[in-house]
Amino acid sequence: MAVTDIATRTWDHNWRLDPIVRSLLDTDFYKLLMLQMIRHLHGDVDATFRLINRSTSVRLADVIDEDELRAQLDHARGLRFAKKELIWLAGNSFYGQERMFSGDFIRWLADFQLPPYKLHRVDGPFELTFDGPWTHTTMWEIPALAIVNELRARAALRDKGRFALDVLYARGKAKLWDKVERLRELPDLVISDFGTRRRHGFLWQRWCVEALKEGLGGRFIGSSNVLLAMDNDLEAIGTNAHELPMVMAALAQDDAGVAAAPYRVLEEWQAHYGGNLLVVLPDAFGTAAFLRDAPAWVADWTGFRPDSAPPIEAGEQIIAFWQRHGRDPRDKLLIFSDGMDVDSIERVYHHFHGRVRMSFGWGTNLTNDFRGCDPDGAAGLEPISLVAKVTRANGRPAVKLSDNPAKATGEATEIARYLRIFGADGRAQSAVDV
């Protein structure tokens, strides 16, 4: 007897849309932490987010069909948090803490939906922007990135035969498992999945997370993806992002306010969260400037997440900062999350092992590494450096300097102004692959 589920097959005949984002929990955990604080303290701020493709050699508008993009974005706008999802957010403990999210915030989420988007294309690349209350536009970052990345992957695979797809995914799985076997050699490894935004696709990210859970056991501490964390009983991992200091600086009335913004963000954050959530993201306007001007209490925080300077240099700077303030780095935490892959994880692990607690956020090279896997040898699957950045807050321009000028965003005159305020110490251009 040949078994075919005829109802399923008939549904497939009439295929309309294979939704990329199917849950509002299919986002990074830090968005929810930030959102609770933004709503509490900055509910009146408008913020504009914009999709920025730093890989200029890849012309997304040539690859992705505009109607398909609209259909996926529209589908995401139709989503609401499911009741069981809100119950889980309310009842689960995060970073060891019960009731991380207030009842008031959970009730507010019940009515949440993604706000309208603006999609323009005039003789060139897509312009995809999100205007409106910061409490709403901020939530587009991850689904917008996941949608565009997965549409690009689908386009690259569109004309492939059934067999080529089979080989492609077999190689992808074999490749990831070889990485898992190398990581197993690091006994004190602490690693988590940070790969939602630039993943090949949701199902592939799910497979990658399952692979790390199976292969690394307790060394794999969880996923930034809230839905995958819930579904797999993993820890949801994440703290905060550049948008906080970027918006605070944009809203500042003068240069002194801009200079103070990074520390004001930390004050706001520590009024909401504690313990392992006290992780500084120091590079929005340059790590060297941040450490130079940091008040002494910043050394009380649990850790730092260097995200754009070379990881060993950045780690050494931060360890020196702790030592200047009389702290033992072995009590402190460094989280490495900038384009890491097995080679750099091994290098950084061995460099700092025993000197500081370490954790790795493994992103694009976990969930979107099909390099060398395509049996047709075609391009189109190599990951690109796509970000969704806040560009304006209450109409005022927002800026990110970063430790790597290739990752800076903002208008040129504003970047120049910020460089005058913060200086350019330690900034060094390097290629941004992912």
Added chain:
Amino acid sequence: MAVTDIATRTWDHNWRLDPIVRSLLDTDFYKLLMLQMIRHLHGDVDATFRLINRSTSVRLADVIDEDELRAQLDHARGLRFAKKELIWLAGNSFYGQERMFSGDFIRWLADFQLPPYKLHRVDGPFELTFDGPWTHTTMWEIPALAIVNELRARAALRDKGRFALDVLYARGKAKLWDKVERLRELPDLVISDFGTRRRHGFLWQRWCVEALKEGLGGRFIGSSNVLLAMDNDLEAIGTNAHELPMVMAALAQDDAGVAAAPYRVLEEWQAHYGGNLLVVLPDAFGTAAFLRDAPAWVADWTGFRPDSAPPIEAGEQIIAFWQRHGRDPRDKLLIFSDGMDVDSIERVYHHFHGRVRMSFGWGTNLTNDFRGCDPDGAAGLEPISLVAKVTRANGRPAVKLSDNPAKATGEATEIARYLRIFGADGRAQSAVDV
């Protein structure tokens, strides 16, 4: 909506047997060619076949459950040729010839079933033997080997988790495709699947055959597996096996009859088949002896299949034979089929390229190579050298000397007698991996 075919799932709950051999066409093509001739000329001969495990370090009886083995063998005994299979055998052309199989033979096949088997186990290895008319016992060779090999693979995989299986097959596919990409570099390659008997499993062989069809295009000329050839519209590939000279020699009345048996087989064969089916298998009693004593007309045959001597040495011997008889080797064919893999295929290809027509029969290392693929690093999947050999004909002992003493079969006194008859020229021991 979660889609599960409840009828299928319920069937699965009540799982009884997953048959390994599901069709009498799931055998090697040469069995049918030989069977037609055996029935025509030797319908009154009884022949005993016995399963012989040359990999003595692997104790099959410790791995395979006797009840499961009986259930699979019994299932195979219940099979009959399906009507559409006989229609295909009658209507298809093989090696460019219409009506390869006579109507009389096809009608006889309609009633064919595998004869009884004997399975004993007394404080040691299984003894699996097939007694009865040669026309019936000969047909057990391939299904018996396929069943035992697949049961061994199933046993090795029994306790594996869902994820380990996923990684295992992903690596297996990636590994095979890497081989395909290397073989693609050989522009004049002619290769076929010879991997039925020692395959990992039927479904895996099917995948491997599809991979070669997809990846090598016209360089992949077909499969020895008749069912896969039919299902995939490929050529069925194969000629004849050692059992023909082994039975002829066993039946001989004296030493002179034994010495003449290899050539008598060829005379019988060329009375039935022609063209590319005129391929000599020279090594049953040693290739050097065969070539030394061969009548001149043997040089008229299309090709040779060296099957136990080192392939380059054997090929050179055969080319020298053709040259002694004034033939141009470029008009002749060498088929290499003894434990080939990509390394040896490349080596042999480059050695003989331009000097002789070549074809490769790729067996165990095509359809059963999971070396290094098991994420648990466990053993149990490495291929073993399992054969089913004729041991008696009409009650008289049968012998194979082979070019490699490790591949010899038969009683010691008979082997000694055959060595006196044929000599030991050119025989050299080498390890038998597969």
